[in-house]
Amino acid sequence: MPEIEAPLAILAELTHRCPLQCPYCSNPLELERARQELETDEWLRILDEAAALGVLQVHFSGGEPMARRDLEALVAHAAAVGLYTNLITSGVMLDDRRAAALAAAGLDHVQISFQDVDDAEGDRIAGYKDAQRQKREAARRVRGAGLPLTVNAVVHRQNLARLAEMIELAVELDAARIEVAHVQYYGWALRNRAALLPSRAQLDAATAIVEEARERLRGRLVIDYVVPDYHAALPKACMGGWGRRFLNVTPSGHVLPCHAAETLPGFDFPSVREASLAAIWRSSDAFNRFRGTSWMQEPCRNCERREIDWGGCRCQAFALTGDINATDPVCGKVADRTILEAAVRESAAPPPPLIYRRIGGEQPVRPATVVPTAG
């Protein structure tokens, strides 16, 4: 068993409630109800335990985390125990009063997701009237409150044509960073894959736009970009490797190595109501299951990349092959391409040739290492 390092970040899914209805939402198909949600004092204890375990950052997420009225209290507590606090929000509940209250509570950073730049299209994808305008307003309030902003632009075949304008929107909203996030096909998005998965040609056009904008906006806007798995030649190190960097707490208190892990069969994910975060992280079966490389089968077992991408995404491997121990089928080293090809064909896009994608994990910086703390 490899040495177990402390997690870098915790994704605190405060609730599955959300006024929006994005067809690619990463929440499970089986949404947890409000009455199952953890109480405020339970979250306070989790934050204490996370800080003691060596966690550095907390991402308050959901659902819509602002649907919880104790969000400000949780942010204040997280800040008091030294955690770097990030709010991941749709923005539609972020009025002047709450922007000020969150800043006063010590919030460090806000990420607002955008469905589009076009009002009608944005509202259509979000399934919420006036969403797009409210998001722009929220972004201005965030900057007005002196908080740094990341625009999370979720892209897919129905909005990729407006990617350049989405990047301009981030500049206009005075964001320091934009994350151009291709939809990841789990949960709701997997259901909608045929409607969302871009073609290879669309993807190439998008990559060219990002490269041009990165050069032009160097030093002004950081652009993070991850290509969708189905068009990649190598899988990503999902969550930086199972049980290596992140833990995710669901609204009802289950602790997962990644937000989609509940799609995997045969797991009994431990609850913060029954065990400490440290015990769950270090010694639960669920977290140890895919740690290291001893669980791997061929071609991963003897692959030189096995400690780079850790065999890819377990949820994707299971969703596409039915075997949770399988090599992620997006990997070009998987001899049998029929699974991936069928998936791409089923998505109504012609099966594209695979292209190289940068592994989403570590980016070496000399002489320090920057490590992303969001999956």
Place this chain on the structure above:
Amino acid sequence: MNEGRTPPRRIDADAIPRLKPHVRLQFSEARSAWIVQAPERVLMPDDIALAVLQRCDGVASVAAIVTALASAYDAPPSEVEGDVVELLQDLAEKGIIADARD
């Protein structure tokens, strides 16, 4: 402050580096290590990067930082300068530091 508006200058000897707002250098008791906290990023500085970052106070110029480090590490300032400028330029492009003159 006009971050996100005009292209920043490149880091040179006259630059006055400071951590950007909402970036903080923090000692983690649980990890017994210095870390840099930034939006959705952490940075684990090595000893040299830490020594540089601890001097990015928005007052000292790169030239002053180089002089201080050269004497602290007993190294030729000309060599130190190249490394410090390269490190700071990289950190500026990653949104960790800014030039207080911008």
